[in-house]
Amino acid sequence: MALYVFYGEEDFLRDYNANKIINELHLANPAMNLIRLGSENMDKLVANCEQMPFLDEKKVIYVKDSGMFTSGKKVPASVTESVVSYLENLPEYVVVIFNEESVDKRLNAFKKIPKSATIEEFKYRGEVDLANWIVSGMKKSGASIDMETAKYLADSCGPSMSYLYSEIKKLAILAQSEETINRNLIDAVCLKSLQGMIFDLTDKIGEKDKKRALQLVDELLLKKESEQFILLMLYRHFRNLFLLKVAEEEGTASAGYLGINPYVYRKLVMQVKRFSKEELREILRKFFELDGKSKKGDLDLRIGLEVILAVTVK
Secondary structure, three states, X not given: OEEEEEEOOOHHHHHHHHHHHHHHHOOOXXXXXXXXXXXXHHHHHHXXXXXXXXXXXXXXXXEEOOOOOOOOOOOOHHHHHHHHHHHOOOOOOXXXXXXXXXXXXXXXHHHOOOOOOEEEEOOXXXXXXXXXXXXXXHHHOOOOXXXXXXXXXXXXXXXXXXHHHHHHHHHHHHHHOOOOOOHHHHHHHOXXXXXXXXXXXXXXXXXXXXXXXXXXXXXXXHOOOOHHHHHHHHHHHHHHHHHHHHHHHHOOOXXXXXXXXHHHHHHHHHHHOOOOHHHHHHHHHHXXXXXXXXXXXXXXXXXXXXXXXXXXXX
């Protein structure tokens, strides 16, 4: 049986492995034998599988974010049941690939995936793995970067490999014009990831650097991120810091215990030292209060964020 289920936060690796399978089949007639589906047309999967390939030995059904393996009912239950049942006896000529951002392993749909299927989770890579990948990527692009600078790039623009890939290409082009790839160049031309900017903003709050903290809020808004999304990201980040602080006091702190990616956990451990448990609890309370007031129309979110920073960063 040729059934693959790829899932996880690292979309670059999910896409890479799915495309690798497709490319290795060397389809002569991809227009007819490579069918792409999503949550909006999952009801067509069975019918497409039943149609034999034309001028090829295999036919690929590539499903991106099916919605079948997550809560939220993107796909009618009857369709999910029909598809899951059909997957147990796929025709020999069919290759089915599910590429899912997330899955809920508690759902029956996931539990009923045939044991003969290849199921693989792709998480964000750790700092060393990312740095090695960056060094290798630069070399393939005709440029070079030392390990420490690669780690800095990973910290600044990671952990998404898709995001890092575009920055690697940009730096490689600049290197061809005899630019040295160093921290100064990265700071000058690379766009920090949203997660990287949230870490920077948290650092500045911890350092009591009000001016830079407010500048970073403006920079986040310039990236076209909504005030609501910025508030959500900040709340999640400080909640993780609070949970880590409590876990450290109880002696249970670990990435696995907190359900946090090891790459993120390592950076949180360094940041949490800047705050007391009481400070973190108060910041979370203010974020929660701001969310309630903004939803009632009592306070503009951007103004509220700036007020919180002004009061917190003294």
